[in-house]
Every structure is written in C-alpha cells, then in structure tokens.
Amino acid sequence: DVKVTQSSRYLVKRTGEKVFLECVQDMDHENMFWYRQDPGLGLRLIYFSYDVKMKEKGDIPEGYSVSREKKERFSLILESASTNQTSMYLCASSLNPQGASGAFFGQGTRLTVV
Amino acid sequence: KNEVEQSPQNLTAQEGEFITINCSYSVGISALHWLQQHPGGGIVSLFMLSSGKKKHGRLIATINIQEKHSSLHITASHPRDSAVYICAVGDMDSNYQLIWGAGTKLIIKP
Numbered sequence: 001d002v003k004v005t006q007s008s009r010y011l012v013k014r015t016g017e018k019v020f021l022e023c024v025q026d027m028d029h030e031n032m033f034w035y036r037q038d039p040g041l042g043l044r045l046i047y048f049s050y051d052v053k054m055k056e057k058g059d060i061p062e063g064y065s066v067s068r069e070k071k072e073r074f075s076l077i078l079e080s081a082s083t084n085q086t087s088m089y090l091c092a093s094s095l096n097p098q099g100a101s102g103a104f105f106g107q108g109t110r111l112t113v114v
Numbered sequence: 115k116n117e118v119e120q121s122p123q124n125l126t127a128q129e130g131e132f133i134t135i136n137c138s139y140s141v142g143i144s145a146l147h148w149l150q151q152h153p154g155g156g157i158v159s160l161f162m163l164s165s166g167k168k169k170h171g172r173l174i175a176t177i178n179i180q181e182k183h184s185s186l187h188i189t190a191s192h193p194r195d196s197a198v199y200i201c202a203v204g205d206m207d208s209n210y211q212l213i214w215g216a217g218t219k220l221i222i223k224p
Contacts, residue, residue, distance in 0.1 A: 009155075042118075042200065042214040058211075088155060108155030 003027055006091050006106035013113050019078040021109050023091030029104075031097050032074035034058075034066065036087040037108075043090065049074055050097055081113045117141050120201050120215040128223055133188040135218045137201030140182065144204040148175050148186050151198040151217070160186075160199075191222045 007022035025032065031050050035043040035058075045058030047066040055066050063085060067075040074093075078085055088110050094103035121136045137146070148160040161168050161175040163184065168175050172191075177184040188195055201215040 040123075040216055042216040043202075044214070045211070090155065090157065092157075103159055105157035110155070 003104045004091060004093055004106040006089075006109050008109050009107060011109055011111045013078075013081050013111065015082060015113055017078075017081045017113075019081050019111070019113075021076040021078075021089055021091075021111070023074045023076070023093075023106055024072055025074075025093040025104065026072065027093060027104065028071065029093035029095055030071070031094050032068065033092040033094075033103075034064075034074065034076045035090045035092065036060070037090055038087050046076065081111075083113050085111065086113045087111060116216070117213050118201060118203055118215040120199075120218050122218060123216065124219045124221075126221045126223065127191060129192060131191050131222075133191050133195070133220065133222075135186045135199050135201075135220070137184045137186070137215055138182060139184075139201075139203045139213070141203065141213065142206035144206050146177055146184050147202045147204070147212070148184075149200045149202065151200060153197070157200070188220075193222045193224050196221050 004025045013019050033048045034046045037043050044060050046064050047055055047058050049055045049068040052068055052071050065077045088108050090108045091106040092103045118139045145162050145164045147162050149157050150160050151157045163175055163177040172189045174187040198217040198219050200217045202212045205211045
C-alpha cells in the first residue's frame with residue numbers, strides 16, 4: 001500500500017560527494033515536492049515540480065538541483081554535499097499544487113554529511 | 115517573526131486528557147492544513163480547513179478566519195496519538211507555496 005517511496009531511510013555521505021535522493025510515487029500525481037526538515041524550523045520547500053521536466057525553486061534551493069524525467073520519479077541532487085545539508089529530507093506528491101491537502105509523503109531520508 | 119506560529123512546542127499529557135494544539139498565522143490564506151508526523155518520519159494529512167470546524171474520530175479542527183487562528187483538539191487521548199502535529203497554511207498569493215509551522219511534539223503517557 002506504499003504510495004510514495006524514498007530510496008533510502010538513512011544515508012551517510014562525505015563532504016564534497018554528489019548525492020542522489022530518489023522519490024517514486026504510484027498515484028499518477030503531477031505535483032511533487034522536496035522538503036527538508038530541521039528541528040525548530042518546520043518543513044522548508046527546496047524544489048517542486050508540477051509536470052515532467054518542469055521544476056520550480058522553493059524557499060531554499062541553494063546547493064540542490066532536481067530532475068523529473070518521468071512523471072512518477074522526482075530526484076533531489078546535492079551537487080557537492082556539505083555538513084550543513086545534514087537533515088531529514090521528505091518527498092511528497094499531490095493532486096493539489098499547494099500540496100498538504102491530499103498529499104502523500106514518503107517516509108523521509110535522514111542524511112548525515114560527515 | 116514566523117508567519118505561522120504553533121503552540122505549545124512540546125506537550126506531555128496523561129492518557130485520556132483533552133488535548134489542544136494552537137496555530138496562529140499572519141498572512142492571507144487559501145486554506146489551513148493539519149498534518150501528523152509519527153516517529154520515523156512519515157507524514158499524514160489530517161484536515162484541510164477554510165472555515166468552521168471539521169471532525170474525524172477523536173480529532174477536531176477549528177478555524178477562526180477573522181482571528182487568524184486554528185486549533186486541533188484530541189479527545190480521550192491515547193499513547194498512539196503521540197506524534198508531531200504540524201500546521202501549514204496555503205498562501206493566498208501563491209499557487210504553490212505552503213507556509214509551515216515548526217510543529218508541536220505531543221507525548222501521551224499511559
């Protein structure tokens with residue numbers, strides 16, 4: 001019954017590495033989102049996509065890029081990982097472009113950059 | 115100042131107690147959302163409100179648009195209600211942006 005799947009639950013990477021976080025949804029949603037979640041700050045939107053090959057910057061896109069080659073898959077890329085990118089990363093998909101309502105979230109990837 | 119403020123940040127209560135979590139916001143909104151995040155990370159959407167009150171099981175959500183305030187209530191709380199409860203508002207001026215509260219961590223003790 002899993003609807004949004006993130007490729008890893010826990011990930012440890014070294015500073016400077018290129019990191020790929022993968023997210024796949026099986027609900028044919030057009031809208032997909034990448035958030036990071038840090039204690040006391042709530043969810044912050046990194047990037048979102050409202051269609052294949054379309055992407056929009058969120059609140060904190062610096063240091064990240066995304067790829068949406070297929071409707072079901074939305075990838076987050078850390079071009080050169082840094083320690084301040086240690087965080088919980090959450091992927092979501094929804095019919096509603098604002099997300100949240102009717103949104104489905106993945107289980108999250110806890111990334112540690114050492 | 116954050117545009118969405120939740121209170122309290124942390125709440126510990128005994129099983130059976132009536133729980134209230136508050137959310138205040140300062141922007142014009144299209145809708146307000148309450149979500150639940152269990153330990154381990156998974157997030158579930160609970161309610162979307164644009165006016166009035168909604169109820170689902172032991173959960174009740176209310177919103178006062180004039181006062182820019184919403185509350186989430188849990189009746190007859192149970193340890194399985196232990197989670198982080200998150201308020202998010204849809205920004206009226208943006209088709210895509212949600213503004214998120216920092217969350218309220220609720221622990222219900224048996």
